[in-house]
Amino acid sequence: xxxxxxxxxxxxxxxxxxxxxxxxxxxxxxxxxxxxxxxxxxxxxxxxxxxxxxxxxxxxxxxxxxxxxxxxxxxxxxxxxxxxxxxxxxxxxxxxxxxxxxxxxxxxxxxxxxxxxxxxxxxxxxxxxxxxxxxxxxxxxxxxxxxxxxxxxxxxxxxxxxxxxxxxxxxxxxxxxxxxxxxxxxxxxxxxxxxxxxxxxxxxxxxxxxxxxxxxxxxxxxxxxxxxxxxxxxxxxxxxxxxxxxxxxxxxxxxxxxxxxxxxxxxxxxxxxxxxxxxxxxxxxxxxxxxxxxxxxxxxxxxxxxxxxxxxxxxxxxxxxxxxxxxxxxxxxxxxxxxxxxxxxxxxxxxxxxxxxxxxxxxxxxxxxxxxxxxxxxxxxxxxxxxxxxxxxxxxxxxxxxxxxxxxxxxxxxxxxxxxxxxxxxxxxxxxxxxxxxxxxxxxxx
Numbered sequence: 001x002x003x004x005x006x007x008x009x010x011x012x013x014x015x016x017x018x019x020x021x022x023x024x025x026x027x028x029x030x031x032x033x034x035x036x037x038x039x040x041x042x043x044x045x046x047x048x049x050x051x052x053x054x055x056x057x058x059x060x061x062x063x064x065x066x067x068x069x070x071x072x073x074x075x076x077x078x079x080x081x082x083x084x085x086x087x088x089x090x091x092x093x094x095x096x097x098x099x100x101x102x103x104x105x106x107x108x109x110x111x112x113x114x115x116x117x118x119x120x121x122x123x124x125x126x127x128x129x130x131x132x133x134x135x136x137x138x139x140x141x142x143x144x145x146x147x148x149x150x151x152x153x154x155x156x157x158x159x160x161x162x163x164x165x166x167x168x169x170x171x172x173x174x175x176x177x178x179x180x181x182x183x184x185x186x187x188x189x190x191x192x193x194x195x196x197x198x199x200x201x202x203x204x205x206x207x208x209x210x211x212x213x214x215x216x217x218x219x220x221x222x223x224x225x226x227x228x229x230x231x232x233x234x235x236x237x238x239x240x241x242x243x244x245x246x247x248x249x250x251x252x253x254x255x256x257x258x259x260x261x262x263x264x265x266x267x268x269x270x271x272x273x274x275x276x277x278x279x280x281x282x283x284x285x286x287x288x289x290x291x292x293x294x295x296x297x298x299x300x301x302x303x304x305x306x307x308x309x310x311x312x313x314x315x316x317x318x319x320x321x322x323x324x325x326x327x328x329x330x331x332x333x334x335x336x337x338x339x340x341x342x343x344x345x346x347x348x349x350x351x352x353x354x355x356x357x358x359x360x361x362x363x364x365x366x367x368x369x370x371x372x373x374x375x376x377x378x379x380x381x382x383x384x385x386x387x388x389x390x391x392x393x394x395x396x397x398x399x400x401x402x403x404x405x406x407x408x409x410x411x412x413x414x415x416x417x418x419x420x421x422x423x424x425x426x427x428x429x430x431x432x433x434x435x436x437x438x439x440x441x442x443x444x445x446x
Contacts, residue, residue, distance in 0.1 A: 065109060065259035070247060072115070072122025075193060078240055080224070086234070086241035091252040096133075097245070101257050103134040106264050106293065107147065107172050113263075114180055121193060124183060127200075129242045130235065136170050136295040146170040146295075148179035158182060164336075164376050164396035165303055165388075171296035173267070173309055194223035194236045202232040265293060265311045268320060271304040273332035273387040282323035283316040299362070299378055301334040305390045334362070335381040336388050336396065344370050344403060354380050363398060372399040 062068040090097050108125065115125045131149040132138035139145050143152055150169040152162060158178035160168040168174040186196035186204060190211075199207040210226040219225060223236060249256045274282075276297055280290035291297075293311040302308050312320055324331075339348070345365055349356035359365065362378050371377060376396035 062261040065112060065261045066246060066256055068116075068261055069108075069112060069122050069125060072112075072125075073243065073247075074121030075123050075240070075243070078194070078224075078236065080237065082234060082237035083240045083244070086238045087244055087252060090241060090245055091254065094254055097254050098257075100129060100133040103292075104129065105257055105259055107134065107136070107176075108259060109262065109264050110172065111176055114176055118180060118184065120180065120184070123193075123239060123243055124180070126239060126242050126246065127179075127197075130238045136172060136175075136292065146175045147172070148175045150175060150178065154182070163298075163394075164378070164398050165299055165301075165393060166296045166306070166308075167298055168296050171309070172293075172311060174296070192223070197236050197239065198223055198226070198228060198232050201235045202228060264313060266314050266317045267309050268312055268317055269307055269309060270302075270324065271307075272324075273304050273335075274302045274324070275332050275334070276300045276302060278327075278331060279310065279320070282327070283312050283320040285312075285316055299334070301332050301378070301388075303388050303393045305388060305393050330381070330383070332387065333381050334378050335385045336376050336378050336392055338392060339371055339373055339375050339377060341373050342370055348377065352379060365398075365400060368403055369400040370403045372401060375399050 062071075107128070111125045111128070112122065115122055128134045128147040132147045134147060136147045138147070138149065140149060144150060145152075145155075145167060146169040148169075150158070150160060152169075155162055155169045155178070158181060160171075160174055160178055162169065168178075183196055183200060186199045187193060189204060190196050190199060190207065195207060195211075206228075207226070210228060211221045214221045214226060245252055245254055246256065276290065276294075277287055277300065279302060280287045283290065285293075293313070294302075297308075302310065310320075343351075345356050345359050345367075348371065349359055359377065359379060360367065365371070375398045376392060377398065
């Protein structure tokens, strides 16, 4: 009797999970039937040997993250010499593939979760392999940054903060969400994933123009038929090459690291300013490892007012919390000010009684550069100084100019004023209206 009940329970649970799995595979990203039905592949039905296993194991249908990824693939096959070429390229570089795969272990679970939640094809979770080799600190000559390689303008379009203190193009959570938002938008525009990926790489306007050119000539408008730069032509084949390696790495003499189907990190936050190196110590992590998890922090201080998302491995979060709460003494050694007037670093250092070399280093200001008005400058924090305010944290920019240029501007104004028969006088509270207007114009031009 007991055995019959157990068997009945297993069958009910199995049916429920099969229905759930089919629902997750049938998504909003396509109007086609589910990929399982379309390709005629059998679903991996959950099985439990009740003599050796507990039915609780049904709660985790995947132990291995790679299996979960493979089962989520949804692209149509695109065979061709370019795919084969890139598979061979990766096969010839096992050390490079090992490094790339190892880096992905920190971030891949989160990306897979998001791709699955949005019901998008799982090939898209592999895209950072192509964009950055899963390096969240990657920076291209074209100024694209992060795992997903966002350009500054595109980052702004998707509300990724880019200022003195942080660059969310490198933030694992924010950039992933923005990239998937962008890919979904591109799919709605073009109705085809290869074309959406081409637009991600080349720009939606360029892909739209290429489609129109082919339409005007009566030519096909699929990915392989469009005229495009070599980088974009190779973009989807590279992704499909990585897909083939994930499908069967042994066939190409490569190894995939073991990845459990489990979150790698947890997000913690604090309302207090904390130095990055101190935060790493709290979490019992090396500074290098902490930065790999939190590459969006541009400066050595994390601002509490921004409600920061600090990523920590699961085993380190509790240590971080305990050490932060029990810490005696200051948590941050840096603060920030906004300059009201143009100053050299030496002038600023003298005014604040701090070391000029330290200001140059922390703000990345080369010698011979002058700081423009309105710039936010990071300086050593005094004992009585408060944490950085929200307005300062949200609008932090640093603008520089060469000291020679600044001197030429002032000299040029003096010459122009003398030619007009005027003399530049020092500012005074009772200055005539004409001189006050001249001073305002000078401020605007500066």
